[in-house]
Amino acid sequence: MQATIRTLVLLVVLAAMAGCSNLYRPGHGGNWVGHTETGKASFYADRFQNRKTASGELYKIGRNTAAHRTLPFGSQVRVTNVRNGRSVVVRINDRGPFVRGRVIDLSRSAFASIGDTSAGLLNVRMEVIR
Incomplete structure (x- = not known):
């Protein structure tokens, strides 16, 4: 019985890890620039x-900071609103967002510099620049 539970737990852990494939960039030595x-x-x-x-x-x-699930703290990221082409550079200092489909959670000032906060969400392209 215990062996079955251990096997089941191992399978759950492996399945969870498979869903986190973007935690590391294999073959890039942890260098995220250009991601x-x-x-x-x-x-x-x-x-x-x-x-x-x-x-x-x-x-x-008022600071241009952001949350990302996996990028190292201190990473600088250019976030571009794909609709109007405006961009802002933010520094990663938090984790999140934890909502499916969202790739970055910006400070209010960073968001406002590339789009209207009344929209709540923006379609963006982000690139790690440092």
Whole structure:
């Protein structure tokens, strides 16, 4: 019985890991520069002002920062609104977003510099530049 449970747990862990294939870039030695993604960008709600991010920094609405699921903290990313071509450079200092289809969660000021916050979501292309 215990062997069956262990096997089942192992299978679940392996299945979960298979879904996280973008955690590392094999063959790139951890160098993310040039990595691109497309998808939806959201922005932090005002209530997160002055709360700790995953990196330990406080979230500040006026700073160009962002959350990404896997990029190293401190990475600089150019985020471009695919509809109007406007772009902003942000620094990754948090983890998220954890909503399917969203690739980055921007500070309010970063989002506002490339699109209208009343839209709530933007279609973006992001590229790691440093």
